[in-house]
Amino acid sequence: MTLQTPIGKYAILLASLDEAELELFKPALQELSYCQGRVGSMNMQKVIAAAETAAKRNGIIKDQCYRETHALYHAVLEGIEGVTRGQPSIGEMSRTVGLRFAIVRGKPYEDESEGEWIAAAFYGTIGAPVKGLEHETTGLGINHI
Amino acid sequence: MTLQTPIGKYAILLASLDEAELELFKPALQELSYCQGRVGSMNMQKVIAAAETAAKRNGIIKDQCYRETHALYHAVLEGIEGVTRGQPSIGEMSRTVGLRFAIVRGKPYEDESEGEWIAAAFYGTIGAPVKGLEHETTGLGINHI
Amino acid sequence: MTLQTPIGKYAILLASLDEAELELFKPALQELSYCQGRVGSMNMQKVIAAAETAAKRNGIIKDQCYRETHALYHAVLEGIEGVTRGQPSIGEMSRTVGLRFAIVRGKPYEDESEGEWIAAAFYGTIGAPVKGLEHETTGLGINHI
Amino acid sequence: MTLQTPIGKYAILLASLDEAELELFKPALQELSYCQGRVGSMNMQKVIAAAETAAKRNGIIKDQCYRETHALYHAVLEGIEGVTRGQPSIGEMSRTVGLRFAIVRGKPYEDESEGEWIAAAFYGTIGAPVKGLEHETTGLGINHI
Amino acid sequence: MTLQTPIGKYAILLASLDEAELELFKPALQELSYCQGRVGSMNMQKVIAAAETAAKRNGIIKDQCYRETHALYHAVLEGIEGVTRGQPSIGEMSRTVGLRFAIVRGKPYEDESEGEWIAAAFYGTIGAPVKGLEHETTGLGINHI
Amino acid sequence: MTLQTPIGKYAILLASLDEAELELFKPALQELSYCQGRVGSMNMQKVIAAAETAAKRNGIIKDQCYRETHALYHAVLEGIEGVTRGQPSIGEMSRTVGLRFAIVRGKPYEDESEGEWIAAAFYGTIGAPVKGLEHETTGLGINHI
Numbered sequence: 001m002t003l004q005t006p007i008g009k010y011a012i013l014l015a016s017l018d019e020a021e022l023e024l025f026k027p028a029l030q031e032l033s034y035c036q037g038r039v040g041s042m043n044m045q046k047v048i049a050a051a052e053t054a055a056k057r058n059g060i061i062k063d064q065c066y067r068e069t070h071a072l073y074h075a076v077l078e079g080i081e082g083v084t085r086g087q088p089s090i091g092e093m094s095r096t097v098g099l100r101f102a103i104v105r106g107k108p109y110e111d112e113s114e115g116e117w118i119a120a121a122f123y124g125t126i127g128a129p130v131k132g133l134e135h136e137t138t139g140l141g142i143n144h145i
Numbered sequence: 146m147t148l149q150t151p152i153g154k155y156a157i158l159l160a161s162l163d164e165a166e167l168e169l170f171k172p173a174l175q176e177l178s179y180c181q182g183r184v185g186s187m188n189m190q191k192v193i194a195a196a197e198t199a200a201k202r203n204g205i206i207k208d209q210c211y212r213e214t215h216a217l218y219h220a221v222l223e224g225i226e227g228v229t230r231g232q233p234s235i236g237e238m239s240r241t242v243g244l245r246f247a248i249v250r251g252k253p254y255e256d257e258s259e260g261e262w263i264a265a266a267f268y269g270t271i272g273a274p275v276k277g278l279e280h281e282t283t284g285l286g287i288n289h290i
Numbered sequence: 291m292t293l294q295t296p297i298g299k300y301a302i303l304l305a306s307l308d309e310a311e312l313e314l315f316k317p318a319l320q321e322l323s324y325c326q327g328r329v330g331s332m333n334m335q336k337v338i339a340a341a342e343t344a345a346k347r348n349g350i351i352k353d354q355c356y357r358e359t360h361a362l363y364h365a366v367l368e369g370i371e372g373v374t375r376g377q378p379s380i381g382e383m384s385r386t387v388g389l390r391f392a393i394v395r396g397k398p399y400e401d402e403s404e405g406e407w408i409a410a411a412f413y414g415t416i417g418a419p420v421k422g423l424e425h426e427t428t429g430l431g432i433n434h435i
Numbered sequence: 436m437t438l439q440t441p442i443g444k445y446a447i448l449l450a451s452l453d454e455a456e457l458e459l460f461k462p463a464l465q466e467l468s469y470c471q472g473r474v475g476s477m478n479m480q481k482v483i484a485a486a487e488t489a490a491k492r493n494g495i496i497k498d499q500c501y502r503e504t505h506a507l508y509h510a511v512l513e514g515i516e517g518v519t520r521g522q523p524s525i526g527e528m529s530r531t532v533g534l535r536f537a538i539v540r541g542k543p544y545e546d547e548s549e550g551e552w553i554a555a556a557f558y559g560t561i562g563a564p565v566k567g568l569e570h571e572t573t574g575l576g577i578n579h580i
Numbered sequence: 581m582t583l584q585t586p587i588g589k590y591a592i593l594l595a596s597l598d599e600a601e602l603e604l605f606k607p608a609l610q611e612l613s614y615c616q617g618r619v620g621s622m623n624m625q626k627v628i629a630a631a632e633t634a635a636k637r638n639g640i641i642k643d644q645c646y647r648e649t650h651a652l653y654h655a656v657l658e659g660i661e662g663v664t665r666g667q668p669s670i671g672e673m674s675r676t677v678g679l680r681f682a683i684v685r686g687k688p689y690e691d692e693s694e695g696e697w698i699a700a701a702f703y704g705t706i707g708a709p710v711k712g713l714e715h716e717t718t719g720l721g722i723n724h725i
Numbered sequence: 726m727t728l729q730t731p732i733g734k735y736a737i738l739l740a741s742l743d744e745a746e747l748e749l750f751k752p753a754l755q756e757l758s759y760c761q762g763r764v765g766s767m768n769m770q771k772v773i774a775a776a777e778t779a780a781k782r783n784g785i786i787k788d789q790c791y792r793e794t795h796a797l798y799h800a801v802l803e804g805i806e807g808v809t810r811g812q813p814s815i816g817e818m819s820r821t822v823g824l825r826f827a828i829v830r831g832k833p834y835e836d837e838s839e840g841e842w843i844a845a846a847f848y849g850t851i852g853a854p855v856k857g858l859e860h861e862t863t864g865l866g867i868n869h870i
Contacts, residue, residue, distance in 0.1 A: 002277060003281070085223040092623075210694070211852070214858055233814070238483065258647075259646055280505070298572070299571060360869050413444070434792045592848075715867045716731055720862065
């Protein structure tokens with residue numbers, strides 16, 4: 001079994017590159033199902049909701065299907081572990097995030113029977129609730145769907 | 146204070162893009178101090194050591210300076226939190242990693258007094274200790290130095 | 291020293307079986323001090339409070355005794371670790387729980403000098419704050435009292 | 436969508452009840468795919484391997500399919516979070532486990548489109564590496580497969 | 581390189597000893613930059629804010645400098661890990677803290693090039709939100725600044 | 726109920742002060758049951774074993790009593806959470822500790838019915854496995870016994 005289409009890498013690039021930089025990757029991205037979004041909050045629940053809502057509105061996952069919601073939820077939580085590095089809290093730990101995110105769905109493996117997987121990537125800033133007192137952060141979660 | 150030079154984003158790109166893809170970012174990278182490396186292991190200690198050794202050998206941090214070693218160590222650990230998503234163990238949790246990493250040192254902020262910061266990024270695969278039974282993973286840590 | 295009376299197993303059964311299924315275990319349960327309860331919430335504090343209140347109202351622990359409150363609190367928290375698997379948050383992580391719980395107090399060990407211990411077990415569902423988008427979960431904590 | 440077949444509850448019962456006690460649940464169990472096993476170790480990697488090997492040998496998951504291995508691995512890790520309550524280490528934290536486990540695969544939801552899910556349950560003892568200095572522990576993980 | 585001035589130990593003593601007991605350490609303390617404070621809350625954000633505000637008001641760190649705010653923030657969070665032992669939540673876990681704290685800034689190492697470091701120590705009680713149902717707790721974080 | 730005898734504070738002082746500094750606290754210490762020890766290791770299991778062995782050899786806890794071993798074990802683990810701040814690993818995270826520790830047993834509360842409690846405190850250094858590349862650390866755990 002070989003990892004053929006790096007949906008995680010594409011998710012990271014979609015979350016961190018600007019439009020001009022993404023041009024280079026457009027051909028590869030056209031073969032994937034994905035969406036992008038933004039969220040700024042001290043409230044983790046809003047970050048999770050922003051990613052889920054974007055994925056549902058853009059048809060990346062089926063709205064009333066728990067199976068797909070469950071797959072995305074765990075991918076999102078794993079991405080948030082990278083963003084928060086250690087404790088998945090923001091407001092309670094007196095910090096805020098400003099994030100861009102991307103959800104990518106596709107078949108990463110050569111072997112057809114491995115089926116579809118989903119990647120959730122975040123890139124942006126985390127820091128004190130004061131403009132500018134912040135540094136970059138990223139996170140990526142991947143799950144079978 | 147404004148975040149002007151995204152050393153974290155450059156570290157992620159250095160860890161995840163191939164040579165051809167990196168061409169686009171060469172001009173920006175030339176103004177930074179950085180190194181790249183690879184490590185594959187079931188042993189977390191080896192992953193940490195690979196990053197520290199590469200940073201010291203390439204002069205990104207000063208060898209006998211605890212201050213700089215301490216700054217890099219915490220950046221590396223935060224990157225590993227993203228890689229391992231939840232529990233910073235690999236072998237003990239019956240999984241293995243194959244990672245490329247990059248360490249970038251620079252002045253991300255417009256305001257000169259914010260000084261130098263260091264970014265440690267990882268990108269690669271994590272999975273069962275069987276070739277191919279793995280998916281992508283990434284992590285980024287940032288610290289003042 | 292031998293584990294003779296599995297108060298943890300009885301707590302799990304009290305939390306997860308229905309009345310008819312519990313019939314089989316009634317003789318053993320009659321020799322133990324226990325209570326049962328239910329709680330549904332996105333708020334962890336309410337889950338902890340429900341277990342503590344039930345234990346105090348049913349005389350499983352002494353109301354004004356910190357020693358016993360402390361023993362139960364840590365048993366409850368350990369049970370919640372199993373319920374939440376990784377991060378003891380619910381609402382902040384955009385999820386909700388619907389739980390049945392049981393607190394059992396007894397002497398699990400043959401050797402009289404090992405004294406009394408307390409078990410707190412939870413069983414129910416955890417999931418998105420949308421009815422039906424949830425799966426089962428359980429947790430057990432045990433402490434000397 | 437309704438939770439109709441509690442595969443998690445059956446997994447807990449398979450891991451914690453003895454043969455005689457399980458009689459009551461035999462009719463329901465006959466409609467599920469499951470296996471049982473035992474493992475005693477100070478080494479977490481052996482606990483994970485025991486569960487994976489049992490599931491593969493008994494045909495609960497397909498051997499060379501990463502998708503199914505990934506689903507089981509995360510269910511097992513979530514079960515271990517309940518067993519270890521806080522830090523998924525055993526030997527390093529100077530403790531040992533003696534566990535019975537069960538892996539159950541089935542369709543828990545009424546709605547056919549929710550497909551198959553997998554439950555991994557553990558029940559046994561955790562304690563000092565001295566016979567008898569131990570108490571009960573349990574854990575349950577559930578994942579879509 | 582030798583650890584010459586234990587700023588962490590002085591921070592612990594400043595947080596835990598009373599005025600009379602501190603007399604013994606006055607000569608050593610006079611060579612350090614430090615402040616002391618108190619905070620009681622079920623809200624972690626208030627604990628972090630109390631420490632940061634005290635440090636800024638007393639000139640231990642520069643107000644508008646992210647570099648110094650970042651150094652202190654991580655020292656404070658590490659101190660809180662000791663206070664909360666496992667999960668940095670208070671109110672959500674149905675507990676409250678009453679803490680004295682001290683922030684110490686100085687040069688702990690003989691070698692001048694190791695520069696300044698900051699220590700944040702907490703000492704007080706943690707427990708149920710009922711007066712008296714609590715026990716002692718402490719925590720110390722140290723960072724380069 | 727009032728906290729009358731701060732066994733946690735005495736444990737911290739016993740672990741961090743030198744003989745001369747401890748003189749001041751000798752009268753209070755004479756009414757408590759305590760022991761002191763030292764341990765340096767990259768292996769967490771050795772740190773836990775050192776504390777348990779010292780407590781048993783000095784008669785602070787009863788050797789063959791699981792109840793007391795369990796109480797001390799959790800106090801020690803909570804102390805280690807403070808020492809390691811986030812992840813209770815040392816060698817696996819490429820770091821080493823050099824610690825002094827103290828175990829104190831006594832009746833902290835005015836109300837006789839609150840009985841005996843145990844405190845485990847650690848103070849020393851944590852850092853890279855290179856002499857001098859380390860900073861101070863501390864931790865305190867408290868439990869009813």
